[in-house]
Amino acid sequence: MSIELNILDWFQTLHTPFLDKLMVFITSLGNAGIIWIMMTIVFLLIPKMRKTGAIMAAALIIDLLxxxxxxxxxxxxxxxxxxxxxxxxxxxxxxDYSFPSGHTAAAFASVTALYLAGEKKLWKPVLVLACLIGISRLYLYVHYPTDVLGGALAGAISGYLGYRFIQAIFYRIKQKREGCAKSEE
Known part of the structure; x- marks a missing residue:
């Protein structure tokens, strides 16, 4: 743990008034997962983005649990x-407890969900934001480096599981529709 505290103490040497405000702002984007929840709601409201929204919702619920x-x-x-x-x-x-970083986990659950949903234009900037949120948690001394890494891993797993869950649901819906169409013939 002393190595981790040394890393956090190094981050303390980077403090400036500008970086302090920036890191507080960046970390606030992840507070209660609000940015990811809002993004999910927007996607659920747009018909052609609905599946992506469902994947993100599932990923965030799994991540929360x-x-x-x-x-x-x-x-x-x-x-x-x-x-x-x-x-x-x-x-x-x-x-609450430190491990894993919930801010980082929700961010990486969202990135993974977007990537697996095939949102090529969205996942890259969201990945940058997710990394910045993780760094902000170190800068602000609220998480150890392994908390952030654990959060990223837990988030990626949650994103994958959310994707698989929604894929299975959409597959069953497709199967039912095809079964109904065949029975009508």
Missing amino acids: LCNVILKNLVARTRPYDVNTGVQLLVSRLH
Whole structure:
């Protein structure tokens, strides 16, 4: 853990008023998954994007269960600012556990969902934002590096599982429609 604290302490050497405001803003985009939820709702409202929206919704629900219900409580890792109490926080103290980073997990669940849904123009900028959110969590001293890596992995797994789940549902719907069409002949 000392290596991880050394990495976080190195991030503390990068602080400037501009970067402080930027990182607080970037991390706020991931608060409660709001940006990903809003994106999902927009996609669900656009008929040709509906399947992508369904994949994102499934990915985010799986991510919520995997990260916030299972992993955080199972691992029960103390946040770095509770270990190094001398750090001045730029964001409010959090009341849940540190591993995995929920902000990072939701971001990577969304990236993976977009990538697997074939959204070639969307997944790349979302990947950049996801990486920036992960970095912001380190900069702000609210997560260890392994929390962010664990969040990215959990998010990617959630995105994949969400994609597979929706693919299975769409396959069954297609099978039923084809079965109904054959019976009408």
